[in-house]
Amino acid sequence: MTAAAGNIPKPKRRLGDLVFSRVSVFAGILILVVLAAVAVFLTAYSLPAFFADPKTLSSSQPTSFWAYVAPLAFGTVWAAFLALLISLPFSILVALFVTQYAPRRLATIFGYIIDILAAVPSVVFGLWGIVVLAPSIVPVYTWISDALGWIPLFSGPVAADGRTILTAAIVLAIMILPIMTAMCREVFDQTPRLHIEAALALGATRWEMVKTAVLPFGRPGIIAAAMLVLSPAQVISFALFHSENPNTIAANIALNYPESSGIQVNALMASGLILFVITILVNMLARWIVRRRAAFSGAN
């Protein structure tokens, strides 16, 4: 010890520690500031729309702001929900195949292909949806309407261009499939070997091992991946979409912004604020689902 007797040695401050702590504090504050700035900006621009004459908000002349935004909000949540419903089982199954069933060499090749697919810009999927999927899916919709028309949900008329919320959901599902799969694969790969062996040693078949060890371990990761994947994907894809049925908020903003002025811009901003709130609520819900069984997560 170099300190003289009676003197308490001063803790030495190292440059690296100092830089690291400052940088991380700065980064933490920055993200809060950005988030607050977005919230303030949206709120400020939205306020006029809440108090304006609803008929001026959009060319469709809604009766109130909520009548204007509610179908859009519903469209957003519904399209996202349908897309998850379609893609989640596929992603989980593909990821399980790659991590648990495929021989190692095949799994590696599969992994590369999925990563490449995940790197395809979402705009490409959106275009494909409009140019290829929407026209070719019309016969299917016509058939559904003919065969199941007696159920009110499926009664006609069929959208002639096929650009419905279901088409949108399918495009969205295909778009998020590779990235969801890549993330699920990553999560499943992290399953502790100890738990896999515990299940197998009890006499579990491969599928039982997946059920007892891999899936429970991966559940929080799957939920997080689903949340993470959806938000950016919707915003980009629906810019290209226009439909007769409930549209999504992101598509509505992207489509109408260039042609809007005055109070209509405020209305679009207000719908953006609603999207912001929806996203936060969904994320809180996801966190709550993950945390509800925190004691059983194995983190302790």
Added chain:
Amino acid sequence: MSKRIEAIGLNIYYGSFLAVENVNMDIKPRSITALIGPSGCGKSTFLRTLNRIHEIIPGARVDGKVLLDGDDLYGPGVDPVLVRRQVGMVFQRPNPFPTMSIKENVLAGVKLNNKRISRSDADDLVESSLRGANLWNEVKDRLDAPGAGLSGGQQQRLCIARTIAVKPDVVLMDEPCSALDPISTLAIEDLMQELKKEYTIVIVTHNMQQASRVSDMTGFFNIAGTGKPGHLIEYADTAKIFSNPDKAETEDYISGRFG
């Protein structure tokens, strides 16, 4: 429900690498057999061939025979899943399923293969298995609490309860006390003495005092050098191995003059 294990001319491979060569061993029912030896000598690898969990590593395989009361575990058409139901295993680190409660952990093996079990039978089985693992009194008021919330020693006894709940013929233990404190270790050792009345127990341990305290028979494994296969050097009564072994190599190892 205790069975004899015989390994006959067993060679164990990882891919093309021969890890353990020519093991011949006759393990008696209702006894504790300890496997000792330096790290990397193949004793754990050998243990893991006895319930065919060795082969889950890609490329891992064996040749030779392992007989369980005369039936070859590696015979054609033998389902490794069924082998693992007869030969249970407790691992080096306690590994209760983190997403399951204490009770669900005990029943995990029983509920596999779509087996249905009535609630009262399940409750009885949970109690008898936890009693069998000397854990019942500590957890009987919190059976629905997460298994991962117990202490290390309790978790390991929970894993033993889970293993014996499926009523295996053999219980394999791969260094079951190496992550535990001395008091928990003692609890597990006492438990092993209870368990040997009903099961054939094979334990791998790095702790030679433990081997001499708990086991009836001891097998000493060694390797000639890195990259060479492990061999079973000597296999005899524990008392003989620790007092008067036949081989000089064994003598050197147990007396600490190894290397």
